Amino acid sequence: MIERLALIGVGLIGGSLARALRGAGAVGEIIGCGRSAENLELAFDLGVIDGCTRDPAVAVEDADMVFLAVPLGAVRGVLERIQGRLREDAVITDGGSVKGSIVADAAAVFGEVPARLVPGHPIAGTEHSGVGASFPELYHNRRVILTPLPQTDVVALERVRTMWQAAGAVVTEMDVAHHDHVLAATSHLPHMLAFGLVDLLARQQDNDEIFRYAAGGFRDFTRIASSNPVMWRDICIANADALSGMLARFGEEMTDLAETIRRRDGDHLLDIFSRAKTARHAYVDGVSPPKPEQDPEQSG
């Protein structure tokens, strides 16, 4: 049971966690902190938070759990602001899509990464943002990856794990660098392709017509290009090394594929497409994860 949760950033991610914990009776009081008075007011009206402030230092007063759900570029500033203002037993965790950066930010601000900081990442989200888009079921049966360090306090780790389980999530652990590599591949890289494709097409002369004839597959493919640009700028910078390497390699492969197509090398094309179809079927559609981890989006 969390007595007082300080929610630094009250959007889709933070708002959904608050709603889930409240629904599960797993939290006493929730204090929201954000920069937009309008959004905080909406969060209050929706019953997501019990009180609010625009100052992180005020938000964390007496909080036994602090959840950071701000764009990655804002994390260091928040840590600087809350330093020395935390309850002694307060646990800090976050929902960022890159884990190396919060570790670096914490080390820079606190001198070393605090034992009660547990970096975390819920693999969930939609292309919408803001507390109005939050909903309590966002984390149901979704994976949450925690990336504890050697110095991480086991009690703090356990408290964060319990919190996510109360929200309906399936919690696993991973090494910080490995997490950032896996996420670069499965999330950050696809977002770059979707943003890049829509941007390329929007710059074509007949873009009106191009988008008019876009069918369902294109809509699915580019839906993630509607995601929050500031959040994605920060993710790119926070995971720059892993992501830029992978994206550069993908760029080269597409240049090669273009040449294969130009040469009309049918055998090579068939190899690539068959391998991809088999891999997607085996890994994404064909292999059911264990029951409690089933993904509602998997079918269809």
Added chain:
Amino acid sequence: MIERLALIGVGLIGGSLARALRGAGAVGEIIGCGRSAENLELAFDLGVIDGCTRDPAVAVEDADMVFLAVPLGAVRGVLERIQGRLREDAVITDGGSVKGSIVADAAAVFGEVPARLVPGHPIAGTEHSGVGASFPELYHNRRVILTPLPQTDVVALERVRTMWQAAGAVVTEMDVAHHDHVLAATSHLPHMLAFGLVDLLARQQDNDEIFRYAAGGFRDFTRIASSNPVMWRDICIANADALSGMLARFGEEMTDLAETIRRRDGDHLLDIFSRAKTARHAYVDGVSPPKPEQDPEQSG
């Protein structure tokens, strides 16, 4: 009203058209032609076709409408086989995703493109294939693009238009080269990126784990990588010039984007992501097409 429809290729595209036309009472008899006896038997059992043959020349006997729904690489062979076997007033049309190639195939086989050949392309489909995946509503409110040539017979054009309208589609016309450019951008290019991404990730050492942590966005993004590899090989070759040019340009842009990320150039990243979000919203989600053309997949 079509007296006798010859369906050359009885899969998702041909089978769905047959089912829609039968449901609308717009067709008398339907003869299916394909290479797989098993698939033809299934088509017969499902009531999609009334008779079947494995020889296109037999299938088109007495047919007043011939619909080609075979992979693009098989079109020329079919045209060679049916040459001289067609009823004098028979109209030929097709469902291929590239229109320049059927025009070239027809010119090569017949000496010039026949006046009664009306190249066409329904912008519809799923990642599944085979007659078992066909359903009569596939074309409901979906666009069909016809690309008539100067010599195209107006009566033949009108008959094809009427056929698609009976299947529930919204018919428009476009120039052959323009069609192939627009489709390269909205369909062929996204498919290359999805195939390429899944293939790249499948070749990573920790691919098991990478796919295990793939979230909903990745599933949506890569769904089209489950499409039929032979069909896509043929599309690539048929639209090689337009597609390879666009893909090469995309490859370069991704290489540039990788460098922008490596440099941690946040302003540039924000520009790209914001432009893409705005474009996708304006063109794909924000602008509702006229009522009869609404896309059921547009919401969500």
